[in-house]
Amino acid sequence: IQTKLPKVGTTIFTVMSQLAAEHQAVNLGQGFPDFDGPQALRDALAAAMNAGRNQYAPMTGIPALRQQIARKTQALYGHAVDADTDVTVTSGATEALFAAIAAVVRGGDEVIVLDPCYDSYEPAIELNGARAVHVPLNLAADFAVDWQRVRDAITPATRMIIVNTPHNPCGAVFSAADLDALAELTRDTGIFVLSDEVYEHIVFDGAAHQSVLRHPELAARSFVVSSFGKTYHCTGWKVGYCIAPPALSAEFRKVHQYLTFCTFSPAQWALADVLEHLPSHYLDLPAFYQAKRDRFRALLAGSKFRLLPVAGAYFQVVDYSALSDRGDIEFSQWLVREAGVAAIPVSAFYETPPRDARLIRFCFAKTDGVLEQAAERLQRL
Ligand code: PMP
Ligand code: GLN
Numbered sequence: 001i002q003t004k005l006p007k008v009g010t011t012i013f014t015v016m017s018q019l020a021a022e023h024q025a026v027n028l029g030q031g032f033p034d035f036d037g038p039q040a041l042r043d044a045l046a047a048a049m050n051a052g053r054n055q056y057a058p059m060t061g062i063p064a065l066r067q068q069i070a071r072k073t074q075a076l077y078g079h080a081v082d083a084d085t086d087v088t089v090t091s092g093a094t095e096a097l098f099a100a101i102a103a104v105v106r107g108g109d110e111v112i113v114l115d116p117c118y119d120s121y122e123p124a125i126e127l128n129g130a131r132a133v134h135v136p137l138n139l140a141a142d143f144a145v146d147w148q149r150v151r152d153a154i155t156p157a158t159r160m161i162i163v164n165t166p167h168n169p170c171g172a173v174f175s176a177a178d179l180d181a182l183a184e185l186t187r188d189t190g191i192f193v194l195s196d197e198v199y200e201h202i203v204f205d206g207a208a209h210q211s212v213l214r215h216p217e218l219a220a221r222s223f224v225v226s227s228f229g230k231t232y233h234c235t236g237w238k239v240g241y242c243i244a245p246p247a248l249s250a251e252f253r254k255v256h257q258y259l260t261f262c263t264f265s266p267a268q269w270a271l272a273d274v275l276e277h278l279p280s281h282y283l284d285l286p287a288f289y290q291a292k293r294d295r296f297r298a299l300l301a302g303s304k305f306r307l308l309p310v311a312g313a314y315f316q317v318v319d320y321s322a323l324s325d326r327g328d329i330e331f332s333q334w335l336v337r338e339a340g341v342a343a344i345p346v347s348a349f350y351e352t353p354p355r356d357a358r359l360i361r362f363c364f365a366k367t368d369g370v371l372e373q374a375a376e377r378l379q380r381l
Pocket of ligand 1: 031091092093094095118164168196198226227228229235238239240
């Protein structure tokens with residue numbers, strides 16, 4: 001058959017997790033916590049199932065969850081969110097990202113993505129007949145966005161710009177000035193913004209998450225995507241959501257209605273319950289992950305790895321050029337085999353990786369013992 005996605009193979013996350021299992025390595029590759037979310041969440045899930053919440057949810061998500069999402073978003077970002085018209089619950093952020101792209105991107109359009117970027121964006125763009133235009137983040141400036149380069153990439157065919165803050169894999173976060181620059185670039189254009197904010201509750205050093213929802217002008221043309229998998233340590237539940245103004249949500253829901261129709265009901269009841277009764281969970285998350293970041297960085301101090309800054313999300317990018325001049329894919333394979341630690345090569349997130357960059361990503365959403373074991377192995381190199 002003539003493949004529609006010639007560039008797509010098995011994801012690097014699956015490849016590295018398999019390799020880690022084969023070599024019984026410590027898996028700091030694929031991004032997922034090796035611990036569970038709050039006991040109250042798992043109890044609420046069981047309770048929902050036992051209470052007969054096992055049939056289809058409403059297409060847009062159960063009202064109680066949409067209301068909790070609207071309440072939380074309004075409280076945190078000062079943006080009025082209508083639970084009925086602006087919020088749609090999805091099967092993970094991955095579905096929301098796909099549905100937002102499919103809702104507005106047409107054949108022949110261009111979508112600007114900022115490299116390195118998450119691997120699901122480009123296939124979704126291509127399946128909708130459009131083309132991803134890759135603009136690199138500024139590696140020399142801690143992966144800041146070079147807004148002039150973004151501006152230069154805009155053409156009459158540009159339909160959407162996809163941004164991600166806090167950033168996977170780099171750990172960079174937007175400032176308020178970034179939001180202003182994005183608003184300025186897209187003002188009086190037909191360009192939509194797709195803002196991937198799945199790590200919205202994992203921002204460090206007292207900084208505030210700069211959601212595009214804080215910026216009324218941007219909020220008016222944005223799809224904002226988040227994921228409970230990240231916030232509640234339950235990546236396998238695949239529950240996420242999209243917030244967008246009513247007209248955009250209406251188009252988004254046309255896609256969602258026929259992509260999945262609705263999302264796993266018991267999890268929606270459980271998440272509505274903890275959002276209402278245990279808000280401390282997401283309020284405490286920055287400190288929880290900041291302690292992991294600081295522990296992991298301290299454990300790697302004095303090793304041959306150079307640690308890049310991490311302002312948010314749960315990934316530590318390191319430069320290994322003091323250890324090896326191999327490419328990052330080869331180095332990651334070597335690291336699993338020889339050191340027993342799995343990482344993700346950062347070039348996997350690029351269309352054109354920067355020449356001579358020697359970067360790999362470790363996930364530090366792991367129990368302290370696992371971080372210590374990994375660091376001990378990495379210190380030996
Ligand atoms: N976007 C980014 C930046 C991510 O890191 C992830 C998960 N790794 C997703 C989207 C997908 O989230 P979900 O698992 O909820 O589909
Ligand atoms: N988002 C996770 C990561 O960045 C992986 C998700 C997946 O395996 N598809 O590691």
